[in-house]
Amino acid sequence: MLQGRWGPRDLIGAGLGWLAGLALLHRCERLPTPAEQVMLAAGVVVLAWARRRWWGRVLIAALLAFLSTAWRAEQRLSHELAPAWELRDLVMAGRIDSLPVAVTGQGGVPGWRFEFAIDAVGDAGTALPPQVPPRLMLLIYDGPAVMAGERWRFTARLKRAHGLMNPGGFDAELWLFEQGLRATGVVRAAQRLEAAPAWRLDTARQRLRESIRAHVADPALAGVLAALSLGDQNAIATADWALFRDTGVAHLLSVSGLHVTLFAWLAAALVSPVWRRLPWLCLRLPAPTVARWTGVLAALAYALFSGWGVPAQRTVLMLAAVAALRSLQWRWPWPMVLLGAAVVVTALDPWALLQPGFWLSFGAVGLLMAAGEAPSHTWAERLRAALRTQLIATIGLAPLSLICFSQVSVVGLLANLVAIPLVSFVLTPLALAGGLAPPLWTLAAWLSQGLMAWLRWLADWPLAVWWLPAAPAWAQGLGLLGAVLMILRLPWRLRLAGLMMTLPLLWPAVPRAVPGEFDLLAPDIGQGNAVLVRTHRHVLLFDAGPVYAPGADAGDRVLLPLLRGDGVQRLDLLMLSHRDTDHVGGAAALLRGLHVTRLSSSLEDGHPLWRAAPATQRCEAGQAWVWDGVRFEVLHPTPVHYDRGLKPNDLSCVLRITAASGRRALLAGDLQADHERALTRREPDLRADVLLVPHHGSKTSSSPELLAAVRPAVAVVQAGYRSRFGHPAPTVLARYQAAGVAVVSTPACGAWRWSSQHGASGCERDASRRYWHDRVLPAVNPALMGPEPPMVSWPEDVWP
Numbered sequence: 001m002l003q004g005r006w007g008p009r010d011l012i013g014a015g016l017g018w019l020a021g022l023a024l025l026h027r028c029e030r031l032p033t034p035a036e037q038v039m040l041a042a043g044v045v046v047l048a049w050a051r052r053r054w055w056g057r058v059l060i061a062a063l064l065a066f067l068s069t070a071w072r073a074e075q076r077l078s079h080e081l082a083p084a085w086e087l088r089d090l091v092m093a094g095r096i097d098s099l100p101v102a103v104t105g106q107g108g109v110p111g112w113r114f115e116f117a118i119d120a121v122g123d124a125g126t127a128l129p130p131q132v133p134p135r136l137m138l139l140i141y142d143g144p145a146v147m148a149g150e151r152w153r154f155t156a157r158l159k160r161a162h163g164l165m166n167p168g169g170f171d172a173e174l175w176l177f178e179q180g181l182r183a184t185g186v187v188r189a190a191q192r193l194e195a196a197p198a199w200r201l202d203t204a205r206q207r208l209r210e211s212i213r214a215h216v217a218d219p220a221l222a223g224v225l226a227a228l229s230l231g232d233q234n235a236i237a238t239a240d241w242a243l244f245r246d247t248g249v250a251h252l253l254s255v256s257g258l259h260v261t262l263f264a265w266l267a268a269a270l271v272s273p274v275w276r277r278l279p280w281l282c283l284r285l286p287a288p289t290v291a292r293w294t295g296v297l298a299a300l301a302y303a304l305f306s307g308w309g310v311p312a313q314r315t316v317l318m319l320a321a322v323a324a325l326r327s328l329q330w331r332w333p334w335p336m337v338l339l340g341a342a343v344v345v346t347a348l349d350p351w352a353l354l355q356p357g358f359w360l361s362f363g364a365v366g367l368l369m370a371a372g373e374a375p376s377h378t379w380a381e382r383l384r385a386a387l388r389t390q391l392i393a394t395i396g397l398a399p400l401s402l403i404c405f406s407q408v409s410v411v412g413l414l415a416n417l418v419a420i421p422l423v424s425f426v427l428t429p430l431a432l433a434g435g436l437a438p439p440l441w442t443l444a445a446w447l448s449q450g451l452m453a454w455l456r457w458l459a460d461w462p463l464a465v466w467w468l469p470a471a472p473a474w475a476q477g478l479g480l481l482g483a484v485l486m487i488l489r490l491p492w493r494l495r496l497a498g499l500m501m502t503l504p505l506l507w508p509a510v511p512r513a514v515p516g517e518f519d520l521l522a523p524d525i526g527q528g529n530a531v532l533v534r535t536h537r538h539v540l541l542f543d544a545g546p547v548y549a550p551g552a553d554a555g556d557r558v559l560l561p562l563l564r565g566d567g568v569q570r571l572d573l574l575m576l577s578h579r580d581t582d583h584v585g586g587a588a589a590l591l592r593g594l595h596v597t598r599l600s601s602s603l604e605d606g607h608p609l610w611r612a613a614p615a616t617q618r619c620e621a622g623q624a625w626v627w628d629g630v631r632f633e634v635l636h637p638t639p640v641h642y643d644r645g646l647k648p649n650d651l652s653c654v655l656r657i658t659a660a661s662g663r664r665a666l667l668a669g670d671l672q673a674d675h676e677r678a679l680t681r682r683e684p685d686l687r688a689d690v691l692l693v694p695h696h697g698s699k700t701s702s703s704p705e706l707l708a709a710v711r712p713a714v715a716v717v718q719a720g721y722r723s724r725f726g727h728p729a730p731t732v733l734a735r736y737q738a739a740g741v742a743v744v745s746t747p748a749c750g751a752w753r754w755s756s757q758h759g760a761s762g763c764e765r766d767a768s769r770r771y772w773h774d775r776v777l778p779a780v781n782p783a784l785m786g787p788e789p790p791m792v793s794w795p796e797d798v799w800p
Helices: 008-026 034-050 054-077 172-178 201-215 219-230 238-246 257-276 287-305 310-328 334-348 350-354 356-371 379-405 412-433 439-459 473-487 492-501 554-565 587-593 608-612 639-643 673-682 704-710 730-738
Strands: 090-096 101-104 110-121 135-141 151-160 183-194 407-409 465-467 519-522 531-534 539-542 547-549 573-576 599-601 616-618 624-627 630-636 654-658 664-667 690-692 714-717 742-745 752-755 761-763
Touching: 008 054, 008 334, 008 350, 034 054, 054 350, 110 151, 135 151, 172 350, 201 219, 201 287, 201 439, 219 238, 219 412, 219 439, 238 407, 238 439, 257 287, 257 310, 257 356, 257 412, 287 310, 310 334, 310 356, 334 350, 334 356, 350 356, 356 379, 356 473, 379 407, 379 412, 379 473, 407 412, 412 439, 473 492, 539 554, 547 554, 554 587, 573 587, 587 608, 599 608, 630 673, 673 704, 704 730, 730 742
Parallel strands: 135 183, 539 573, 573 599, 599 616, 664 690, 690 714, 714 742
Antiparallel strands: 090 110, 090 151, 101 110, 110 135, 151 183, 407 465, 519 531, 519 752, 531 539, 624 630, 630 654, 654 664, 752 761
């Protein structure tokens, strides 16, 4: 092929064109219309006349990638759950299509999360049958244990594939779209129809996971062994994942390319000497060829058994490519092999291009290949080569880690020096061999315990993790190029130039409000409140969002990543309006993960959060201060309210913020109507441009007197998508509409930004919209939702 009509330039150009076409589609807010698809297809036909030119082949590959993936995306999006069928009791039969993941609901209720492939949907008693997506993600709480491959009949209540939308945050809707899951739901009744067939792969994987848990008492260590042997990353607890990320070893706790390659090498090493002892077989197929393809098949089997993740896909495809090239006696340069593997991976899964693991996996291999391998004959030379390899991976991938995760592990080099050989050459073989000899799992657990102790010691070092704000796209590209120059065998002057090119990525400029003005951000946190206010040099957070489930709250999952991505290293004031968990749920995580100068709240004496803060103050009417020319005033509660022992909602801290331009924001917590009226009588001028709607739009708040006194231009509702509370209430919305107030709801808007300087605002869903994002506005009429199911509700977001 290289000597024929397709030369290296043509192959490389076509491969890059394919990836560019995918990248362009993934940046689109919508899919092309049928007319646009016809025009693009006509462009392919026209370009076919120029296919002998390399640029024609590049454009043809790009258009084919764009059109084929757009068609596949359209097929997935066609399996939508109609809004009319949300939160209705639907009876469906089907098969459990994934490893069930143990979860804990609110109140500590145990449950399982799993993917469900539907065979049939029961009659809903309506004129038209329910239109339900073929694959769902379901939760079952306090019910029977489920097993992969079993057939069940469930009565469940579903929601569309809808997630939180915040700047730089986890895109749950993309994750659900990639998995082909077009709805989520909670099971209300269950009936097992059929046991799992013994031949199913997921059934065998779950039995092996249960055996690991039976032999290893510590759930954390059992989770590590399950992740290494089965690729079951959900088995690792959230706190342990945070430890692995902070120490830079998270890549080892999935089935990585190194693990798959090791498995292939062991299979080839076992087959080759046996085949060589049978001369009549060697005459038909040479032993090296047999060993090579045996290794590929073993790698494929291991990758499938471990969940078929992107690193495993890349490794299997690269091994297959190398084996094919050797068998055909072709000699491709390594960039073409790597590019070919990337094209095949994205042809099978076009949305792999959107996963950080895709770029980290291919980036690591590319860096190591580009840096070359130094000859090593003695143990000292091999040790130096291993240190050089680790240094190349650490330096070369640091900019990519910053772009993907806004963090770099400073102790990652030390952690990986121990973790890579231990995990790759000891723990992973032991975890796999334990399926044949279970006592080996005990040894692996003991070694894992030592590794965890080593990582915890490193994580406790000062500045073990370096957090940086998000940099602009040009700085990201420049930083990646600089990292490549630093690790290549180039003159030191060019390497120093590469270091200088990374500076805009390492020290990005953080946008700030001008003196006298402030920026306000209402994140999309589900059913709760949290509002970030930034002046020129100070930061205030009003409330800290809800608790989603034990060990999962808005602080860890939304607010900390958001604050770090915005370059916030210190909170000057954390004001918690009152004690309800949808307002203080993330406070403990914020106090642990960020420097908080002062805590102000109406919490009762003895609340644990008072002890966690370095300085505390009870919020009381009359408190006021000025930051950078912006005035802050606490309007409620008064000392008398504390003495009367009011309910937590009635003790909500109410904060008014006034800019030098005269624009104002009023944050009202969960204040009830009677205290709203009292506030209007006590404060002669409550006018504000922005009002945080009291109590999320509940019927017990937003009194006509308050609206008449505040006269806001915009009212912001922070509530959950299809929340069981039905916020905002239709009567409250009608009240705002009658007053001529624009209402912004975070389920429809995502995070909402507003600047006091010009009064400009924007929704994150509009700014970051892609074709896979949900476009249906949530209903606000509780009557459409039916009665609340007698169980823990579905969390406000999906977190795999």
